[in-house]
Amino acid sequence: MWERRTHARILVSDADAGCIIGKAGYDIHAMEARSGAHIKLSGRGRPLPGTDRRVVLVSGLFRTVMDAAELVLEKLFYLGDQVIDAEATVVLVVPDACCGALIGKGGEVIKSLAEESNAGITVSPYDICYGFHDRLVTITGHLDNQLQAIFLILSELLDDVRYSSSVASLSFPSSSVRYGGDGQDEHVERYHSRPDTPVRSPDYDSHVQGTLTMGVADEYVGAVIGYGGRTIQEIERVTGVQIKIVKGEFIPGTNEREVVISGTREAVDAAEAMIMQRVSDATKGRRRQQGGGGGDRRPVKEVE
The missing domain is CATH 3.30.1370.10 (K Homology domain, type 1)
Structure with a gap:
């Protein structure tokens, strides 16, 4: 399992994005070197549609993604050795198509993940999607509990081909999703294709x-x-x-x-x-x- 490829998308504020990147990109390059994962951020002023947050995309082997997630969260939780927020909220972006299996019948799966990790785990309503048919998984608790929750969630999604294949069309700053109603070849960024509107809104x-x-x-x-x-x-x-x-x-x-x-x-x-x-x-x-x-x-x- 540890040598299989996966990814995680984490929402962060502009301020947190700056902390992750560091001066001249030093911090993000250092995290990539330490973890072995690839770490990318959506551009400034280009939040996930329906939110005011930017997306951190962490991809690579399962073990490297977990190592990178820990380094990213430590940036959000700690300033040096000082705790900034002992119970900060972490939000993952997950394709809507994968959320049914993640929740389980009657919420059984998501409840078991929450109990096993001792973290709070909630999934945004099915009738509101963000970005390009995505939903938000919110995780609350202490850092160790949140990391355990992320580990369990990614484990559940590891065999879901819809999740593993979704990363192929994610790219920063732009992606391979194109929309042009008049046939023009307009290259539209995946996370900015409909800037202020969840995909399933009345304007969809x-x-x-x-x-x-x-x-x-x-x-x-x-x-x-x-x-x-x-x-x-x-x-x-x-x-x-x-x-x-x-x-x-x-x-x-x-x-x-x-x-x-x-x-x-x-x-x-x-x-x-x-x-x-x-x-x-x-x-x-x-x-x-x-x-x-x-x-x-x-x-x-x-x-x-």
């Missing part, structure tokens, strides 16, 4: 034409295409989108291929869900063939 227009680029692991591209291209053609027929899979090139730093989906927002969302389901089915089938399962979870305190 599901008929706006757009393009979404997502990543699919190379080993599962065949499952998306299907025999003779039948699966991908069926997805296009049912949703009305156009799908292009970039050949011969991986997304930098990954073993994933770019899958470009074009159509109305509503159609793109439907096609993305169908592709994710195909990948999820293929993943489960491979695990059954291998007779494998995940390793045991280790507590955060063992992450050095």
Whole structure:
């Protein structure tokens, strides 16, 4: 588990972002060097839509992401050896599609995570999304409890292909999500595409034409295409989108291929869900063939 790739998105204020970056970027580079993870921030004046906070994206191997998360939170909790706020609030950004499994039937999963970590964990309402179909997971408690909660949450999301693939289309300062109702090739930043409006607000227009680029692991591209291209053609027929899979090139730093989906927002969302389901089915089938399962979870305190 510790050698698998994952990511975490953490909301921070402008002031906290400055503390994380440090003078001339010294602090953020030092945290990357110590943890081995990649750490990026959304630009100044470009908060996650629906909030006034910037996004810290931490990505890499699970163990490096946890190490980096600890370093980032220490920046928010401590000034040198002095405690700034013993019970500061940490907010994670999680794709809406992943939140159902994270909450569990009747809230069973989220309650068990809160009890195990001894932290408060709440998920924002399902009918209000932020950014690009995201929800907010708020964690309260002491630093150690919050780190344990982050560890447990990322563990739950580790096998969710919708979560792992979502990082492929995240980029700062800009991303591969483009929307131009008149067909213009306007490169719109993912976290600034609708600056003041949660995606599911009354102003959300599901008929706006757009393009979404997502990543699919190379080993599962065949499952998306299907025999003779039948699966991908069926997805296009049912949703009305156009799908292009970039050949011969991986997304930098990954073993994933770019899958470009074009159509109305509503159609793109439907096609993305169908592709994710195909990948999820293929993943489960491979695990059954291998007779494998995940390793045991280790507590955060063992992450050095």
